[in-house]
Amino acid sequence: MSDLQPVRGTHDILPEDHRRHRQVTETARQIAARYGYEEISTPVFEFSEVFKRTLGETSDIVTKEMFSFEDRGGEQLTLRPEVTAGVARAFISGGLAQHLPLKFFCQGPMFRYERPQKGRQRQFHQIDVELLGVDGPLADIEIISLAAHILDALGVADKVTLELNTLGDTESRQSYRTKLVGYLEGFKDKLSEDSLARLDRNPLRILDSKDQGDRAVIADAPLLEDHMNDASKAFFEDVQKGLKTAGIEYKINPTLVRGLDYYCHMAFEFTTETLGAQGAVLAGGRYDGLIEAMGGPPTPGTGWAAGVERLALMIAEPPGPARPVAVVPIGQAAEAEALSLVQRLRRAGFTADLGFSGNLQKRLKGANKANAVAAVIIGEDELAKGAATVRDMETGEQTEVKLSALEDHLARYR
């Protein structure tokens, strides 16, 4: 078995799993469309630089979770660990700046080299929404409303909590960052190894540390909210007002910082208790500096991503495939008639099944296993009369029906 195992952290998605995945992605796509978000796809791999520059050299994703490789031409490539960087790249390379604002829906596989566990795989799928070119809080209110709408439509609204925080604008963040680093420098001997590494690149992440020693240091650290300028405060308040107007409940979590460097202002996360250690179901925030940092025109952006597998674990069992009508020939002579009949029914919109072999008994058995609603039986008797015997697979009741009237008779099973 070991040689035929799928690669660690990857999974085959069999039909039953696919039903759940489809339920998630289709629901999201349809509702996003009502908000004016159209689907785009970017490649599943990019030049490694795209992710290194945007996610931050010291982020966990870049330092230990990327699937990177060199192609035959010597290019350094990386399987995308998230899609925002790819969308930003597409925005720049496609010269889309003149079409702002832009609303995108995305969906597809992501890759992270992590230790797998429940709700966590090395290849997983995300649905994703990006809104580019709007710098006001209305943008954030819209994408959060859209997220809440989708979660509600999936029937998981009561299993999740919306957590919210603000990181402030660049100015506030810079001044706070300076203060924080100044404070933390004094405790270098007490900080954990991880936090020391973050000190010069992403000090805000230290606030989110769960290390005991770090927590003691953080307890007395300067607070981000004390360094917010008026514009940042107003932004955060406006978003909250908007959410209240939209009837969306939330709670503020001051330690919510997010792992990626490019966020500013809003950071939010829909969390759940139902997925074991995996709390985050849908998360995102604002990334105003991202596109400019990549070399594009200064363009504000905000968006979120959600884990398809995680949502699939949370939703109720979606309905199975439509129950078919089984066409059952008896004997050689009837097979040609059955073949044309089954096609006729399919073109008329029925789900119809024609077995590949077997006598009447075997085919009825097959029809039963396929959960057929009815069997259309054609033998020599029926051929002679230009009719078929329609057997109701629920009641066992049989009716002789003229071939010309078949669709009408079967209409009840649609």
Add this chain to the structure above:
RNA sequence: GUGGUUGUAGCUCAGUUGGUUAGAGCGCCUGGUUGUGGUCCAGGAGGCCGGGGGUUCAAAUCCCCUCAGCCACCCCA
């Protein structure tokens, strides 16, 4: 990357202090039915006991290594 735990038939699981040919239920196949499914009855197929190495007269069982799942840490969707 670290720690814990599990791995026996397609699925869920038994398998005693190491002892002949590794079992059960469900599922699958065949027959009881030459034109009637589900239920029932009879029969059958299906196992490198995750993989490799070791201990032993003898290993599914004990030891080591390894792979994978799950759980937790870390981090995240």
